[in-house]
Amino acid sequence: MERPVRFSSCRGVAFEVKPHADPFAIATPAAQPEPQRSSISFWPFSSSKVFPSSIQRSASKSSSHFCDLEPEEEEDDGDVILEYIPKDTYDFENQKAVIIPLPSKREQVQPSKPTRKNGSRLSVILLDQGLFTVYKRLFVLSLTLNITGLVLAATDQFPYARNRAALFSIANILALTLCRSEAFFRVVFWIAVKLLGRPWVPLLLKTGTTAILQSVGGIHSGCGVSSIAWLVYALILTLKARDNTSPEIIAVASTILGLLCLSSLAAFPLVRHLHHNVFERTHRFAGWTALVLLWAFIILTISYDPKSKSYSNHLGSRLIKTQEFWFTIAITIIIIIPWLTVRRVPVNISTASGHASIIKFQGGIKAGILGRISPSPLSEWHAFGIISDGEKEHMMLAGAVGDFTRSLVSNPPSHLWVRRVHFAGLPYLVNMYERVLLVATGSGICVFLSFMLQPCRADVNLLWVAKGIEQNFGTEIKGMMSGHPKEKVIVHDTAVLGRPNVSELSVITAKKCNAQVVIVTSNPEGSRGVVNACKKAGIAAFGPIWDS
Known part of the structure; x- marks a missing residue:
């Protein structure tokens, strides 16, 4: 029985979860006598220009997903080098290419070797992005700071934290909620562009800020785990002094802990990727329920009198004097704001x-x-x-x-x-730089097209690789790409020109336009390939990560 195909997405760029070869790699034929070669030139999509790239001619197949470059079948007719050459080498009247002599081997752009023959996109998302990414560093930093405070509290070297362990758990919930506040980060991104989008600001500071803003999910997940750790510690202390609390408080706190654990388990990368709807709904409804119970926990703890073993009705003055109340107010406002719109x-x-x-x-x-x-x-x-x-x-x-x-x-x-x-999102930070290359495959172009339609303080160049531009995307999208200087917009239609090595093409284009940074939107393997190739060439590059 055929295995079901699963899908996930990264900021609107969807991709399948299934093993296949690297879509950007160029197959290397087995060693054999070198066949007779020919060089064929095509004039590409109307107002675009394609830099030299080496590809193999192959039969065009329907793409397995819309943002991918389709896997292609090899034909046993030798290699064909597709290159950009001036207009006078193309017979427009008869709509056919003019055959020209093959350049020497030194002049040819050699394709890079495939990085992986077999491997799932899940492994790319979970493992192949590296052990020391900014995301993981922020996760470790958040967790380390909290664990350090927890150890100091447990060893009586941090009495404030020991006496207010529940407050530290709530503070972590506030931090993780803030890291997922789209309204808050809209302001943060705007401030970053205003402050750092100046020519005299060092490029290293700009790229560092971009990496952190792209990876705040690491803080979100680190604070999520930390909030559980602090709440476990608070419950242990409460159970040790059970005479000073009520069964209701213990029950509510235990339920909140269970919901936080459930939410964290649903957000585990494997579960999140393979069962995204389960993750999204569990995260949302478990979070809302935990917030309601958090209000109940605060009201119960503040109103409970351990001496009389009863609850007081006079809450107003006590509530406004407690930090837990104000932290919970902030959490509630942050969660409600998007739903009000x-x-x-x-x-x-x-x-x-x-x-x-x-x-x-x-x-x-x-x-x-x-x-x-x-x-x-x-x-x-x-x-x-x-x-x-x-x-x-x-x-x-x-x-x-x-x-x-x-x-x-x-x-x-x-x-x-x-x-x-x-x-x-990440594309918003384009205005923080002076010269930028935007790379997109398939429908990933949607996040970049606005930069072609609106004034932009950055000098933007665009490379788009997709199959069947007009057939798949329509004349409206095609029209948006026209009217721009040929050296600024490069459109590579794989239905006409075959499938290129996008990583190599991105590096060549970035060097040609002297880009300070490359921003790519593609599937996980494609984004990883472009980012790694650019970094190897000494060019800063960013692409969607699994938890963008």
Whole structure:
């Protein structure tokens, strides 16, 4: 029986979970006598320019998912080098390529060796991003600080923490909630661009800030584990002094602990990736229930009198004097804010092909902003990059890779739920740099198109690799790519030009435009390949991580 295909996503770029070869690697044929070679030149997509890249000619297959470069079948007819050459080498009247002599081997761009023949995308997400990523460093830092405080409290060297262990647990919950506040980080990203988006600011400071802002999920998860540790410690102390508390307080605290553990287990990378809907719903409803019980815990602990073994009715003056109360107020406000902006709005959905849909909304949006939409706000939300000229309307490009996105193609709704508070993603930080190369494959282009439609303080260059530009994405998306200088926008249509080595092409393009940083949006393997290749070439690069 065929195994079911699972999907996940990284800020609107969807991908399948299934083993296959690296989609960006170029197959190396077995050793054999060198066949006769020919060199063929194609003039690519209308206002674009493709730098030299070595690829093998192959039969075009339907992509296994919309953002991927499709796996290709080799033909036994030798290697074909596809290169960009001037217009006069292409016969436009007869629409055919002009054959020119093959360049010497030194002039050819040699493909890099495949990094992996077999391996699942799950391993790329969970293991191959490295042991010392910024995300993991922030996780370890958060956990280490908390464990240090916990050890000092347990050894009577930190009496304040020992007496207020529950407060430290609540403080960690506040920190992890803040790290997932899209409204808060919209402000943080804006401040970062305003302060650091100046030519005299060192590039190292900019890239360091970008890495931290992209990886705050490490703080979120580190504080989540720490909140459990502090609450366990608080419960142990409470049970030791059981005469000074009530069974209700112990029961409520134990239930909160159980919900925090359940939420953390659901967020474990393996569970989150393979069962994303389970993770999302468990995280949401367990968190809400824990928040309600946290209010009950605070009211019970503040109103309980251990001497009389009863609860007092005079809470007002006591509540406002306790830190736990104010921390819980902050947590509640942070959680409620996004839900206050949820609206059901009319949408206009068009389908360029069976592979994607274009969802249009009213109102212009700044470049680099992402948004969430939902058919049912209490059960699921989906994040997509926003395309907008910043004036009258904005749109989202949704590749048909999951149940929800496929339904947009087969049965487009007239209304969708949205959050009015849009959030800033990695692309928003483009304005912090002077020269940037944006690399996208497939529908990953949606997070970058706004930079082609709106004024941008950075000098932006774009490299887009996709199959069947007009057929899969429609004339509207194709039109957005036209009208730009040929050296600024590079569109590589794999249906016409074959599949390139995107990592190598990104490095060549970044050097050509002297980019300070490369930002890529692709599937996990593709993003990893581009980021690693650029870093090896001494170019700062960032791509979506599994917990972006």
